Amino acid sequence: MAREEIKAELARVAVSLGAPAGVVVELETPREKSHGDVATNLALVLAKTLGAKPREVAGRIVAALSFPPGIVASVEIAGPGFINFRLATDQLTGILHTIIAAGPGYGRAPATGGAPVNVEFVSANPTGPLHVGHGRQAALGDAIASLLEWTGRKVTREFYYNDAGAQIMKLAASVQARVAQLRGREAELPEGGYHGEYIRELAERYAEAHPADRDAADLEQVRRFAVEALRQEQDRDLQAFGVRFDVYFLESSLYADGRVAETVGRWAAAGHTYERDGALWLRTTDFGDDKDRVIRRSPEKGGEYTYFVPDVAYHVGKWRRGFTRAINVQGSDHHSTVTRVRIGLQALDLGIPPGYPEYVLHQMVTVMKGGEEVRISKRAGSYVTVQDLVEEVGRDAVRYFFLMRKADSHLQFDIDLALKRSEENPVFYVQMAHARMSGVFRVGSVDASAVTAEGVDIAVLTDPSEAELLKVLARFPESVERAAEALDPQRITNYLEELARAAHLWYHRCRVLGESPPVERARLAVARATQIVLANALTLLGLSAPERM
RNA sequence: GCGCCAGUAGCUCAGCUGGAUAGAGCGUCAGCCUCCGGAGCUGAAGGCCACAGGUUCGACUCCUGUCUGGCGCACCA
Structure with a gap:
């Protein structure tokens, strides 16, 4: 691609002019069209180290540049010292060839062969239906995992959950109380218990499945039953959402195979623990924490390990399984x-880097309908579930809406907007662009997969919207790369909207079918390339690319 | 009180890791139009980038402080 060649040539010239070897050349796409197709600030960056004015440096660089024919049409120096390149028209033909030849692989980098990356997300405990926050995590985590895959990494999608612990016991006790109420006895939910309608459902199902245990006296059996049922329900919801996991990791296994004890033992051996008030503490302040943390409660409080110990043990496990990168997608309420987890890992002295694991924290979701906030669902009671949203607006809209804001931002989920079948609705707008391209082939009875850029003369494409569209198409691989680097799928939804805009504009201005043969052939190739890139971007985000709407 | 995140057009949000005249959609206003799907197209108005300093050739972007909002500061998870 032209960008790569320009980058390489700039690097070569920079070094020949005295820049340090390995200088990083940044290319950007100017938003102002008169500034050309590609621009670099290289001269401004080098001005200081070379001890010359930016425009003078730019002059030297331009004078030394040398490209084979067919790449760059013109080079100019502008503003404070930017170097602007205009690409040769041959490059546009090249774009069509590249995209159509690569097809579903366009934008996908070859496997790097590096160590696998672990992406952990959702990780909901089986105490109730998935809520909208889990939904945002599911969409984000899955898309981030895909982005990493598209940039050549091997990825494991992982779900971690606690199947024991205090919260689960409250769940079991809540179900037990509801069973008792079914039998017409007075029974109160435990303090901090679960109130949702689904608890009543579980109680009914338990009573049916275990007629012998009339009073649900066997709490362990109730626990197993409830956990099992809720896990199944979460799986079903995730499946309906189109998210699949490679590994489901049980917190209880960390106790069973001794890893929790091992972790505590290592801390103690390294001299980072001490006893106080009957509890065992980890001196996290030695590693920059603002206070030390309890790792084992005092006997009066039950003498158990606090949750953060298995959390650390779990991440040691990730490291040992060969994941040199681990990314956790969580709500910012867990920040x-x-x-603490990072410090816990450091205190083990296992050579794990300080920034391990990486976190993508997302802000809260507010569901809006009819201009008002929706707070509750029938089944869960106190919160809106993923299932509610998927049933109401469909899986594509839910996924898209969860991805179209950066994770850092609070997200307003506007149900009315998600339901609109018009251009105001970004999902509709983007998918419609794909349907339109498909429509051209359908109406023209053209086999889209047989369209090639062979023999296409780009010179017949005279409308400005055509070159514009091709340039947007050419940027897709770079967008994927940047989004992956930033762990930010929102950049892809942005790209999609930009591409859809260019595609709609082109579609509106340029007829394909029934034009003169050279024009029709060229435009079919444009439509095909556009269809491919739209489909690839949609697929990457876990969205469907409909042929018609 | 401390920590994390956010604050950009009336609304919802971008702003490519410090670049050129801050953008898009919706809404508003003014026009055009009936074609492979009009669920369209063109144009206009609309901004103290929360505020105040600082860093440098250059700041919406980085640093410091202030204000506002969200989240978190357990021997809960």
Whole structure:
């Protein structure tokens, strides 16, 4: 691609002019069209080290540049010292060839062969239906995993959950109380218990499945039953959402195979623990925490390990399984765990890097309908579930809406907008662009997969919207790369909207079918390339690319 | 009180890791149009980038402080 060649040539010239070897050349796409197709700030960056004015440096660089024919049409120096390149028209033909030849692989980098990356997300405990926050995580985590795959990494999607612990016991006790109420006895939900309608459902099902245990006296059996049922329900919801996991990791296994004890033992051996008030503490302040943390409660409080110990043990396990990168997608309400887990790992002295694991924290989701906030669902009671949203607006809209804002931003989920079948709705707008391209082939009875760029003369494409569209198409691989680097799928939804805009504009201005043969052939190739890139971007985000709407 | 995140057009949000005259959609206003799907197209108005300093050739972007909002600061998870 032209960009790569320009980058390489700039690097070569920079070094020949005295820049340090390995200088990083940044290319950007100017938003102002009169500034050309590609621009670099290289001269401004080098001005200081070369001890010359930016425009003078730019002059030297331009004078030394040398490209084979067919790549760059013109080079100019502008503003404070930018170097602007205009690409040769041959490059546009090249774009069509590249895209159509690569097809579903366009934008996908070859496997790097590096160590696998672990992406952990959702990780909901089986205490109730998945809520909208889990939905945002599911969409984000799955898309981030895909982005990493598209940039050549091997990825494991992982779901971690606690199947024991205090919360689960409250769940079991809540179900037990509801069973008792079914039998017409007075029974109160435990303090901090679960109130949702689904608890009543579980109680009914338990009573039916275990007629012998009339009073649900066997709490362990109730626990197993409830956990099993809720896990199944979560799986079903995730499946309906189109998210699949490679590994489901049980917190209880960390106790069973001794890893929790091992972790505590290592801390103690390294001299980072001490006893106080009957509890065992980890001196996390030695690693920058603002206070030390309890790792084993005092006997009066039950003498159990606090949750953060298995959390650390779990991440040691990720490291040992060969994941040199681990990315955790969580709600920002869990941000206090970030430093603690990292510190816990540091205190083990296992050579794990300080920034391990990486976190993508997302802000809260507010569901809006009819201009008002929706807070509750029938089944869960106190919160809106993923299932509610998927049933109401469909899986594609839910996924798209969860991805179209950066994770850092609070997200307003507008149900009315998600339901609109018009261009105001970004999902509709983007998918419609794909349907339109498909429509051209359908109406023209053309086999889209047989369209090639062979023999296409790009010179017949005279409308400005055509070159514009091709340039947007050419940027897709770079967009994927940047989004992956930033762990930010929102950049892809942005790209999609930009591409859809260019595609709609082109479609509106340029007829394909029934034009003169050279024009029709060229435009079929444009439509095909556009269809491919739209489909690839949609697929990458876990969205469907409909042929018609 | 401390920590994390956010604050950009009336609304919802971008802004490519410090670049050129801050963009898009919706809404508003003014036009065009009936074609491979009009669920369209063109144009206009609309901004103290929360505020105040600083860093440098250059700041919406980085640093410091202030204000506002969200989240978190357990021997809960």
